[in-house]
Amino acid sequence: MLKRASHGFGWLALASLLHKQAGAAGAHHRPRAKHVILLFMDGGPSQVDTFDPKPRLRTEHGKPFRMKVEATQFDNNGTTFGSPFEFKQHGQSGIPISSLFPHLATCVDDLAVIRSMKADFPEHSQACYFMHSGHPLQGRPSLGSWVNYGLGTGNANLPGFLVLHGGMIPLGGVENYSSAFLPATHQGSFLDLYSGGELVNNITPGTSEAGQRARLRFIQQADARFSSSL
Secondary structure, three states: OOOOHHHHHHHHHHHHHHHHHHHHHOOOOOOOOOOOOOOOOOOOOOHHHOOOOOHHHHHOOOOEOOOOOOOOOOOOOOEOOOOOOOEEEEOOOOEEEEOOOOOHHHHHHHOOOOOOOOOOOOOHHHHHHHHHHOOOOOOOOOHHHHHHHHHOOOOOOOOOOEEEEOOOOOOOHHHHHOOOOOOHHHOOEEEEOOOOOOOOOOOOOOOOHHHHHHHHHHHHHHHHHHHHOO
């Protein structure tokens, strides 16, 4: 009946629901992570001042920068500048932490620090795309979209991928949160926590309370008439 009625749209919806249930039941391992939180702190301190000591920068401090660097809009590399902060190894893991973070150093064994990431381009927009999607150009799904697509969500009626606006959208714009070629349900839902306006756009009624209630009564009456005609 679902396949023949309304050009099969009901059958398509049921197939999608059954597919999701089958996928969840056939998971090859028991899921343990409940949330994935990415703090993208644009303009934060450099890795060479925080978790990634570069002894050569100190050795060549004040000297002309001798390594080849791709030209940018600034095209002015200046001289080598070594980090002014001291690094020490902490915890059983021996992860080096700079003197900027004395308190963080006490729980370093609870961190996973990755120092093998690199990029072959110097521009900010490309770096933002690369950080969020793993690719320097537009058109690839964001990390949040992949996580939502692969792991699903605990509530299908609510967005599984939220973006909290803290005052600045990364260079490159909302493409950093795009679902690209994945279904649009995995697109990042933008929450404005900064401007003082609506937390979620277009949910505040554009009329008075009485006008909004009149609209809702009209919709309810129309739905009732349609239901009684079936």
